[in-house]
Amino acid sequence: MINRRVNSIAEALEGVSDGMTFMLGGFGLSGIPENAIAHLVELNLKELTCISNNAGVDDFGLGLLLQKKQIKKMISSYVGENDEFERQMLNGELDVELIPQGTLAERCRAAQAGIPAFYTPAGYGTEVAQGKETREFNGKMHVLEHAFKADFAFIKAWKGDEAGNLIFKGTARNFNPNMCGAANITIAEVEELLPAGSLDPNQIHIPGIFVNRIIQGKDYEKRIEQRTVREKKD
Numbered sequence: 001m002i003n004r005r006v007n008s009i010a011e012a013l014e015g016v017s018d019g020m021t022f023m024l025g026g027f028g029l030s031g032i033p034e035n036a037i038a039h040l041v042e043l044n045l046k047e048l049t050c051i052s053n054n055a056g057v058d059d060f061g062l063g064l065l066l067q068k069k070q071i072k073k074m075i076s077s078y079v080g081e082n083d084e085f086e087r088q089m090l091n092g093e094l095d096v097e098l099i100p101q102g103t104l105a106e107r108c109r110a111a112q113a114g115i116p117a118f119y120t121p122a123g124y125g126t127e128v129a130q131g132k133e134t135r136e137f138n139g140k141m142h143v144l145e146h147a148f149k150a151d152f153a154f155i156k157a158w159k160g161d162e163a164g165n166l167i168f169k170g171t172a173r174n175f176n177p178n179m180c181g182a183a184n185i186t187i188a189e190v191e192e193l194l195p196a197g198s199l200d201p202n203q204i205h206i207p208g209i210f211v212n213r214i215i216q217g218k219d220y221e222k223r224i225e226q227r228t229v230r231e232k233k234d
Helices: 034-043 063-067 083-090 101-113
Strands: 021-024 048-051 071-076 095-098 117-120 134-137 140-146 152-161 185-194 213-216
Touching: 021 034, 034 063, 034 152, 034 185, 063 083, 101 117, 101 140
Parallel strands: 021 048, 021 152, 048 071, 071 095, 152 185, 185 213
Antiparallel strands: 117 140, 134 140
């Protein structure tokens, strides 16, 4: 029986080091691998390149790594509501590559599938396409984009089993499935970890073949990025 379970977050992150490239799932404040990020902060790694849709907020998600200046480069689709991210980018303290959101997702999926590059119309005629090969298909210009190359992918799922099979819940599914298997080593943290064979095969979103290590996570925060309510009437 395949068993990809590890017993501690330190064991899960064994092999990480300065200067590496990491993929991190999440969208806004949903589906963030909080346990992995907290341990990366403790390890005080430096010169990191992080591939993530955004960087959380100042005191949550990748914002915690930005606060300690551990990230050298962010590859994202938008800055979001992280003031420190914006400040470092505008002051030239952080190298930032902003790319279309669909392209970000596809560059992850291409790495997962072992596809080295692909053509997309997104970004043609803009700064996104500068220095990149372009080609016409069916009368429309496309930009050549390369699959990402990452050392580790950090994933957050709802349920998993010891064989590494994963189920995501709601919007926490976001970029997480595309990043599974898209790096040299994929680490999944889950809210509920079950024995192998416990999950309904028809409900599994990502098979364990894409996961190298899986761990039972803890102390997850269910944050809401923006809460809007009606004014109370007397």
